Amino acid sequence: MAKRNILGTAIFDGEAAQKGYALNKMCFSFNSAENRAAFLKDEDGYCRRFGLDDAQMAAVRRRNVLDLIAAGGNIYYLAKLAGILGLSVQDIGAQQTGMSVEAFKAKLLAEGA
Amino acid sequence: MALIVGGLGTSHVPAIGGAIARGAQGESYWKPFFDGFDPVHRWLDATKPDVAIIFYNDHGLNFFLDKMPTFAIGVANSYCNADEGWGLPVQRPFRGDPKLSWHLTEALLAEEFDLTTCQEMLVDHAVTVPMSLLWPGVGDRSVAIVPIAVNTVQHPLPSPSRCFKLGKAVGRALDTYPESLNVLVVGSGGLSHQLDGARAGFINKPFDLMCLDKLVDDPEAITRFSVLDLVELAGTQGVEILNWLAMRGALSDRVSKLHCNYHVPISNTASAVLLLG
Numbered sequence: 600m601a602k603r604n605i606l607g608t609a610i611f612d613g614e615a616a617q618k619g620y621a622l623n624k625m626c627f628s629f630n631s632a633e634n635r636a637a638f639l640k641d642e643d644g645y646c647r648r649f650g651l652d653d654a655q656m657a658a659v660r661r662r663n664v665l666d667l668i669a670a671g672g673n674i675y676y677l678a679k680l681a682g683i684l685g686l687s688v689q690d691i692g693a694q695q696t697g698m699s700v701e702a703f704k705a706k707l708l709a710e711g712a
Numbered sequence: 713m714a715l716i717v718g719g720l721g722t723s724h725v726p727a728i729g730g731a732i733a734r735g736a737q738g739e740s741y742w743k744p745f746f747d748g749f750d751p752v753h754r755w756l757d758a759t760k761p762d763v764a765i766i767f768y769n770d771h772g773l774n775f776f777l778d779k780m781p782t783f784a785i786g787v788a789n790s791y792c793n794a795d796e797g798w799g800l801p802v803q804r805p806f807r808g809d810p811k812l813s814w815h816l817t818e819a820l821l822a823e824e825f826d827l828t829t830c831q832e833m834l835v836d837h838a839v840t841v842p843m844s845l846l847w848p849g850v851g852d853r854s855v856a857i858v859p860i861a862v863n864t865v866q867h868p869l870p871s872p873s874r875c876f877k878l879g880k881a882v883g884r885a886l887d888t889y890p891e892s893l894n895v896l897v898v899g900s901g902g903l904s905h906q907l908d909g910a911r912a913g914f915i916n917k918p919f920d921l922m923c924l925d926k927l928v929d930d931p932e933a934i935t936r937f938s939v940l941d942l943v944e945l946a947g948t949q950g951v952e953i954l955n956w957l958a959m960r961g962a963l964s965d966r967v968s969k970l971h972c973n974y975h976v977p978i979s980n981t982a983s984a985v986l987l988l989g
Contacts, residue, residue, distance in 0.1 A: 605944045607911030612867040616777050627776045629797045665910065674908035674948070675771040675865055682798030688727075688980050692912040703913060710915040711976030 611673045619671020622659075625649035626676035635683050664691045714812070714886040714893040717759045718970065718989035719963045720752065721899040721927070721956040724768070724841040727979035729800045732844050741978075748973025748985050749845055755970060755987060756846060761896035763809050763856045764846075765816075765882065765962070766839055767875075767955040768900035769864040771796070773836035780866050781828035783878065785820075786859040787813035791835045803840045809856040812889065816858065819885030825878055827860070835859055838900045845985075846898075855896075862958065864901075864951050872942065873935040875954040879961020886962070899959030901952025903974075904945075905981035914947045915982045920974065923953060924986055928969045931960045949981075956986075963988060 602610070609615065616623075625646065628634045638645040646656050658666035662684060667677055681691050693703035728745070731737060737746040773796050775781065787810050793803040817829055839859055847855065860882075863869055870878075879897075886895060903923065906914040923946075926933045934957060942951045971987040 603940050605911075605940070607914075608906070608909045608943060608948060610867050610940070610943065610948075611865065616866050620777060623777055627772055630773060630795055632795060635797065664908070668908055673772075673777075673865060678907070679772065679797035688907055692907065692980055695908070695910055695912045706913055707915070707977040707980060710917065710982070 609668050615671050616673070617671070619655075619673060621650040621652070622655045622667065622670060622672050623676040625651065626672070626679045629679035629683060638683060662686070664695050714889040714891065714895050716883065716886060716963060717761050717894045717896055718755070718987060719897045719899070719959045719967070720846070720988070721902070721959055721984065721986040722842050722845055723902060723978065723981060723983040723985070724838045724900045725979045725981045725983070726796070726798070726800055726837045726841070729837050729841050729844065732848070733801050744975045745973075745978050745983050748975065751971040752846065752985060752987055753848070755989075759894065759896075761855060761894045763812060763858060763893060764843070764896045764898050765858045765860065766842065766898040766900055767860050767862060767879070767958040768838035768842075769952055769955060770861050771836050771838065772865070774830075774834040775861070775865075777866060780863055781861070782863045782870050783825065784828040784830055784833070784861040785813060785817055786833040786857075787817060787829045788831050788833055791833055791839070791857060791859060793836070793840050794834045796836055800837060803844070804853065806835065806839070806843065807853055807856045809858055811891075812893070813858050815889055816882060816885050819888065820878070820881050823881045823884075825881055833859060842898055842900050860958070862954050864949075864954060867939070869939045869951060870954065871939060872937055872954060872957050875958045876931060876935045876961040879958035882958070883962040897959045897962045899956035901955045902946070902950055903953060903982045903984045904947050904950040906947030906949060907980055908948055911947075913980055915976060916945055916947070916950070917976060917982065919945045920982050920984065924972055924974060924984060927956060927960050927986060928967065928988065931957060960988070
C-alpha cells in the first residue's frame with residue numbers, strides 16, 4: 600500500500616516497528632532503575648547486549664533523535680532514553696526542529712496566544 | 713443497571729504529574745490549566761461516581777511491541793502504577809471492579825469487539841494523571857477503575873469510527889449490568905501535539921476547537937477522519953483523541969456540555985478538559 604507522506608512526520612508502522620525492535624526493546628528496559636544505571640555505566644556494551652545495529656548505535660551515541668526515529672525508534676520508548684540523558688520533551692523538540700530550546704518554548708507559548 | 717453520570721475528556725501529559733508532585737498548580741504557567749478542574753471537582757462531589765471506565769493509551773509501561781493489543785481491558789482486582797523511566801513518583805494502586813470488567817468483556821465480545829483481557833495490568837500516566845486531576849491530593853481510591861487500553865503506539869491503529877463504536881458498545885453493556893452503579897467514562901489524552909519528527913511542537917488550535925465542539929453534538933463528524941488524517945491535523949500524539957471518541961460513544965446521543973477548558977501550551981501539548989453529562 601502506498602504510504603501517505605505527512606510533512607516532518609514519521610508513521611510508526613509495522614515496517615518501522617520491525618526495523619526498530621532492538622532499539623525500542625532496549626529503551627523499554629529503561630523502566631527499571633537498575634537498567635538505567637547499567638546503560639550509563641557502559642553504553643556501548645548495553646546497546647550491544649540488545650543487538651542494536653550500527654546505525655542505531657551511532658544514533659544513540661550522537662543523542663540524535665531524528666536519526667533514532669529513522670532507525671526505527673518510537674518516541675514513547677525513546678522518551679525513556681531521553682529521560683536518562685536528562686533531555687525534556689522541549690529539549691528533543693528543539694533538537695529535531697533545529698531551534699534553540701528557548702525559541703522552541705516561545706513557539707509553543709505563541710500557539711496559545 | 714449501571715448509570716453513566718457523565719463523560720470526561722482530559723489531557724494526560726506526564727509534565728502535569730510532575731507539576732502536581734512539585735505542588736506547582738498555582739504557578740502562572742500551570743494555573744490556567746489546573747483552574748480548569750475546579751468545576752469538575754464540584755460536579756464530582758455532587759455526582760459521586762462509583763467507578764471510572766478509562767479509555768487510555770499505554771506508553772510502554774504495560775505493553776511492549778512483543779505483544780501489542782489493539783484493545784485491552786483490565787479485569788483485575790487492583791492496578792499498580794510503576795516507574796516509567798523519567799522520574800514521576802509512583803502512585804498508590806487503584807482499586808478495580810472485576811465483576812464489571814468481566815460483564816463488559818462478555819458484552820463486548822458478544823458484539824464482536826474481541827478485547828485482550830488483563831488480570832495484571834500496570835497503568836501509566838495516562839491513567840494516573842487523569843485520576844490525580846479528578847481527585848486531587850492523595851487520590852480518592854474509593855472510586856474503582858476499569859482501564860480500557862487503545863493502541864496508539866504502533867500503526868495501524870483502530871479507526872476513529874471503530875473507537876466510537878467500541879464506546880457505544882460499552883454504553884449498551886452498562887445498560888444490562890445487573891447492579892446499580894454510577895459510572896464516569898473518561899477519555900484520556902490529547903489534544904493536538906507532536907513530540908517526534910521535524911514537525912515536533914505542532915499544535916492545531918482550530919482543529920482542537922472544532923473537535924471540542926463536535927464532541928458535544930456531532931461526534932460522528934470526527935469519526936469520518938482516518939487515523940492518518942488525525943495524525944496530519946492533530947499531530948502524531950494528537951491521535952489520542954481516539955480515547956475521547958470512545959468515551960463519547962458510551963454516552964447518550966444527546967448530551968450537554970457541562971464544562972470545557974482549553975489551554976495552550978502545557979509542555980508540548982494543547983491541553984483540554986471537557987465534561988459532558
